[in-house]
Amino acid sequence: MESRIPSLAPAQWIPVQWTPLQWCRGQLHVFLSLLAIVGCMATGNSAEPIDRGFEIVRLGKPVAVIIKAEVSENPKVIEDAASELRYHLERATGANLSILREQEWMAMPKRIEASIHVGMTSASKSAGVDVSQMRPNGFVMRTVGKQLILAGKDGGEDTPLHDRVSMGTLFAVYEFLEQQVGVRWLWPGELGEFIPRQETLSSGTWSLTEDAKLMQRQWQFETLPSAGKQGWSTEAAWHKHKIDTYRWLRRQRISRSYTLDYGEAFTGYWQRFQTSHPEYFNQLPNGRREPDSQHPGHPAMCQSEPALWKQMVSDWKANRTEMLPWVNCSPNDTPGKCVCEKCLAWDGRSPAEQTQVLKQVREAFDQNAVTPLDWWRHLGPLSNRYASYLLAVQNEARQVDPEVTVIGYAYENYMRPPQRVQLNDRVVVMLANYLSFPYEEEISREFRSDCAGWSDTGARLILRPNITYGWHNFPAHFAERAGADIQFAFLQGVIGTDLDSLTGQWAAHGPSLYVIARAQLHPQKPTAEMLADYYRGFGLAADNVRAYFEHWQALLSGLSRDRWNAFAAERDQQDPGVLNFRTFYTVAEKFYSTQAFDEGYAILDRAALAVHGDDLASRRVAFLHAGLRDAELTLAVQRAFDSSRRDGDRDSFISAREALIRFRAENEGMLYSNIAYTTFCENRTWGW
Numbered sequence: 001m002e003s004r005i006p007s008l009a010p011a012q013w014i015p016v017q018w019t020p021l022q023w024c025r026g027q028l029h030v031f032l033s034l035l036a037i038v039g040c041m042a043t044g045n046s047a048e049p050i051d052r053g054f055e056i057v058r059l060g061k062p063v064a065v066i067i068k069a070e071v072s073e074n075p076k077v078i079e080d081a082a083s084e085l086r087y088h089l090e091r092a093t094g095a096n097l098s099i100l101r102e103q104e105w106m107a108m109p110k111r112i113e114a115s116i117h118v119g120m121t122s123a124s125k126s127a128g129v130d131v132s133q134m135r136p137n138g139f140v141m142r143t144v145g146k147q148l149i150l151a152g153k154d155g156g157e158d159t160p161l162h163d164r165v166s167m168g169t170l171f172a173v174y175e176f177l178e179q180q181v182g183v184r185w186l187w188p189g190e191l192g193e194f195i196p197r198q199e200t201l202s203s204g205t206w207s208l209t210e211d212a213k214l215m216q217r218q219w220q221f222e223t224l225p226s227a228g229k230q231g232w233s234t235e236a237a238w239h240k241h242k243i244d245t246y247r248w249l250r251r252q253r254i255s256r257s258y259t260l261d262y263g264e265a266f267t268g269y270w271q272r273f274q275t276s277h278p279e280y281f282n283q284l285p286n287g288r289r290e291p292d293s294q295h296p297g298h299p300a301m302c303q304s305e306p307a308l309w310k311q312m313v314s315d316w317k318a319n320r321t322e323m324l325p326w327v328n329c330s331p332n333d334t335p336g337k338c339v340c341e342k343c344l345a346w347d348g349r350s351p352a353e354q355t356q357v358l359k360q361v362r363e364a365f366d367q368n369a370v371t372p373l374d375w376w377r378h379l380g381p382l383s384n385r386y387a388s389y390l391l392a393v394q395n396e397a398r399q400v401d402p403e404v405t406v407i408g409y410a411y412e413n414y415m416r417p418p419q420r421v422q423l424n425d426r427v428v429v430m431l432a433n434y435l436s437f438p439y440e441e442e443i444s445r446e447f448r449s450d451c452a453g454w455s456d457t458g459a460r461l462i463l464r465p466n467i468t469y470g471w472h473n474f475p476a477h478f479a480e481r482a483g484a485d486i487q488f489a490f491l492q493g494v495i496g497t498d499l500d501s502l503t504g505q506w507a508a509h510g511p512s513l514y515v516i517a518r519a520q521l522h523p524q525k526p527t528a529e530m531l532a533d534y535y536r537g538f539g540l541a542a543d544n545v546r547a548y549f550e551h552w553q554a555l556l557s558g559l560s561r562d563r564w565n566a567f568a569a570e571r572d573q574q575d576p577g578v579l580n581f582r583t584f585y586t587v588a589e590k591f592y593s594t595q596a597f598d599e600g601y602a603i604l605d606r607a608a609l610a611v612h613g614d615d616l617a618s619r620r621v622a623f624l625h626a627g628l629r630d631a632e633l634t635l636a637v638q639r640a641f642d643s644s645r646r647d648g649d650r651d652s653f654i655s656a657r658e659a660l661i662r663f664r665a666e667n668e669g670m671l672y673s674n675i676a677y678t679t680f681c682e683n684r685t686w687g688w
């Protein structure tokens with residue numbers, strides 16, 4: 001709990017003539033809470049201004065009850081919302097509010113009027129609240145007399161830890177906790193809960209309707225499905241990190257009751273049609289319609305081929321569902337590669353330019369006949385053909401459904417917006433830019449240009465960046481850039497987000513992860529305010545912690561993408577294919593010097609001094625310290641690994657590796673890092 005106290009409402013006097021024993025039917029906790037309420041009411045003696053609403057807690061004692069709806073489209077959401085509300089109010093005020101079923105409350109001979117209604121109770125309905133026509137996750141927060149209504153559009157069958165559940169009522173509770181109680185969730189787990197301490201709390205006077213504007217707000221949780229619990233020393237810690245992360249995501253309202261899981265549209269096409277319909281597939285520079293050796297079994301398509309559009313529409317008719325009603329046009333995870341005449345014509349070049357492009361493509365393809373990796377780059381941007389293809393498939397599908405929507409990716413060599421093709425609002429484009437290391441200004445500028453350009457075509461956009469990759473567990477700070485870029489995308493009218501991925505380096509990248517979540521929730525709030533919220537969690541060390549992250553930001557500020565690419569190419573000569581966004585630690589030494597670590601430790605030492613005696617803030621500083629130590633030990637393992645490759649002596653490598661494992665096992669309970677992610681990446685080269 002925090003020491004900061006928001007402005008307090010004066011105590012409120014509530015007349016009382018009843019005794020709790022008249023209606024309390026053996027429920028001890030209810031009885032005890034109500035005794036506390038009665039005691040508090042008897043001493044109250046002043047009135048509260050109307051704009052503060054009514055009192056919920058006075059001087060650490062409950063003076064209101066939580067009423068949960070009897071009927072809901074998903075009772076698990078109601079249970080969870082009531083429980084989250086009580087938990088945070090108790091942490092904030094020390095008061096443990098009773099949670100009553102509506103029938104219990106109604107049966108009270110002398111009802112406590114001051115009540116928070118979680119879900120659609122009779123009182124919610126009497127207040128004119130109707131969530132039935134709202135979108136999933138939409139909610140209402142309204143004060144009516146001495147009742148606060150927190151109700152929303154719920155649905156599904158699971159608990160809200162599952163992101164597919166519609167959880168409007170829970171979102172109403174989170175909105176209240178944020179706006180009225182001042183709660184912030186800095187990172188997963190109890191240590192990251194910023195809950196301002198306040199002895200007296202009022203409801204506020206609310207009249208807020210929030211109909212979910214986004215189809216989904218999604219942040220994929222990297223390595224959970226694919227990497228299991230590797231690296232975590234106990235099942236319990238791994239499980240806690242997983243559950244706490246899901247909880248944190250829900251608290252940031254990251255959830256998707258609509259799903260946009262369209263995936264690749266052409267999975268299985270090569271197996272199904274390689275013999276019967278070779279015309280569906282890309283024509284390579286050698287004239288053959290087959291995959292190149294970069295993506296065996298995984299060809300690009302011939303996007304200008306009418307028979308392909310018909311096949312896609314036929315598959316859509318057979319497979320579309322209520323949850324996934326759109327025609328999926330997403331390419332396989334490959335660049336566009338077709339060099340047939342019709343596809344090239346769609347690119348819109350002059351005949352002379354086209355001849356030149358084809359010449360270069362063929363030369364590159366022939367030179368790399370055995371391992372043709374990048375020949376397709378000579379095709380240049382293919383967005384005009386790609387946009388034409390989206391329109392062509394849409395036209396084909398309109399014969400079945402005139403209102404049809406098609407969805408595809410902007411990615412690889414169709415990332416840039418088309419210059420010659422206008423789309424429409426029944427085309428949805430998922431923007432898959434790379435917003436990761438080194439997240440320099442040029443990357444940001446390119447992203448914004450892509451985003452604005454695709455928006456200008458009239459298509460609707462999903463923000464689907466590859467984000468937060470590339471720093472491994474090394475401290476980094478890109479919060480303002482990432483937050484501002486996300487907010488820029490929202491200004492272009494994105495209809496959903498799907499971030500790939502949350503790598504969970506909570507101590508090393510904390511402020512950036514926090515701002516990435518908050519920017520999706522508050523697209524117009526200055527990122528500086530979000531950062532101030534984060535740093536406030538460190539109490540008197542707020543300025544030190546800001547300086548700590550700005551130190552790492554400054555360290556990498558001069559690194560351009562061009563410089564990085566040149567360096568990566570050089571590295572590739574020594575170790576072909578090893579360096580990618582998952583193996584950053586193999587070259588981290590180049591950027592993270594001993595001196596930089598020393599300075600980081602020195603700042604954290606000053607932070608620890610500043611919060612001496614403040615247990616919570618001290619533990620948060622220790623959390624950052626664990627992240628820094630983890631990075632330092634990782635670097636030591638990599639150094640020993642490099643040296644063992646030179647001289648064959650593996651002892652020092654094994655010993656450094658054991659020190660890292662030991663450190664993680666001893667500190668994993670802090671949840672400072674998703675150890676499964678770092679281990680998953682490290683296993684790619686260290687082979688332990």
Ligand SMILES: [Zn+2]
Nearest residue numbers: 302338340343
């Ligand atoms: Zn083609």
